[in-house]
Amino acid sequence: KQEVTQIPAALSVPEGENLVLNCSFTDSAIYNLQWFRQDPGKGLTSLLLIQSSQREQTSGRLNASLDKSSGRSTLYIAASQPGDSATYLCAVKDRDDKIIFGKGTRLHILP
Amino acid sequence: EAQVTQNPRYLITVTGKKLTVTCSQNMNHEYMSWYRQDPGLGLRQIYYSMNVEVTDKGDVPEGYKVSRKEKRNFPLILESPSPNQTSLYFCASSSGRLAGTDTQYFGPGTRLTVL
Numbered sequence: 001k002q003e004v005t006q007i008p009a010a011l012s013v014p015e016g017e018n019l020v021l022n023c024s025f026t027d028s029a030i031y032n033l034q035w036f037r038q039d040p041g042k043g044l045t046s047l048l049l050i051q052s053s054q055r056e057q058t059s060g061r062l063n064a065s066l067d068k069s070s071g072r073s074t075l076y077i078a079a080s081q082p083g084d085s086a087t088y089l090c091a092v093k094d095r096d097d098k099i100i101f102g103k104g105t106r107l108h109i110l111p
Numbered sequence: 112e113a114q115v116t117q118n119p120r121y122l123i124t125v126t127g128k129k130l131t132v133t134c135s136q137n138m139n140h141e142y143m144s145w146y147r148q149d150p151g152l153g154l155r156q157i158y159y160s161m162n163v164e165v166t167d168k169g170d171v172p173e174g175y176k177v178s179r180k181e182k183r184n185f186p187l188i189l190e191s192p193s194p195n196q197t198s199l200y201f202c203a204s205s206s207g208r209l210a211g212t213d214t215q216y217f218g219p220g221t222r223l224t225v226l
Contacts, residue, residue, distance in 0.1 A: 031208045034215060043201060044154075044217040051213075089154065091215075093208065097161055098169055099144065099215070103153035 002027045002094050006102035013080060014110045021075040021105050023090035028068045031093045035064050035075050037086040038104070044089065047075070080109045113138045115218035117202050123224045124192055132187045132221050134202030140216075141207035143185040144169065145177065147198040148220075154201070160185055161207060192225045199223075 003026045013019050023033070032051050036044040048057045048064040050073065056065040063076040077084060089104040115136045124130055136143065144159035146169075156169030160179040174196055176188040185204075189196060202218040 032213055034213075036215075036217075043219045044203075044215075046214050046216065049212065049214045091154075093213065097142070097159065097167070097208070099156050099159070100170070101146075101154040101156075103151075 002030075002092065002098075002100045004090060004092055004100050004102040006088075006090060006105050008105060009103070010106040010108070012108040012110055015080060015082060017080050018076065018078050019080055019107075021077070021088050021107070023073040023075070023102055025071045025073075025092050025100075027094065028071055029095045030068065031095065031097070033064075033066055033073050033090060033092050035062075035073075036089045036091065038089060039086050047088075082109045082111050085109045113216070115202055115204050115216050117200075117218040117221050119221060120219060121222050123226065125226050126193055127191050130189050130192060130223075132189075132200060132202075132223070134185045134187065134218060135183050136185075136204040136216070137183065138204060138206075138216065139182065140204035141182070141209075142205045142213070143179065144203050144215075145175070145185070145187045146201045146203065147171065147196075148201065149198050157187070157200075192223075194225050197223060197225045 034049040035047040050066040061078040066073045087104045091101045145157040146154045148154045155171045158177040160166045200221045203215045205215045
């Protein structure tokens, strides 16, 4: 059974620093992996989606990588800002088209 | 505006009283799904549908029903709600992996309390 893990559960960094969030999954047979952010009491906003055949995707200050063989993805945030404070979630779509989420990393950017 | 809508946004009900949470998308998406989000457990998929009249169980389907009679609608039905179904529920849709990009778009959530 596919399991998705995100470590650490919480992270605080000073404004302006670059940071990396981690996501690992146990079964490499996935169709895609997606990163989301969730603000408190709100829904999920898609950040980046990486197809299984891709290695990375970029959008603005965000870069997501995928190493399917090792079961890992990272989300790199450059020049962090207080507005980046949120919970970041990764989710994989497996070969049965099920979607499995990690429990998220709660990020706090210190002004 | 492209969106996923859910109704109601908030609901308080009592044990055993049947309820339906509606979900609708206007993006002509093939794939739709329901999730529940609980503290410490994260988001878990309840049911998903890859097309009209096709539904499949996610990780936590017990106590829930769904139907996909039209492409745009995917209602979640709780025939006999119990307190352990108190949760925050999200509906989501995407074009499906065969269509290329498969970005999931989420509705605003429905906060359900079962007394």
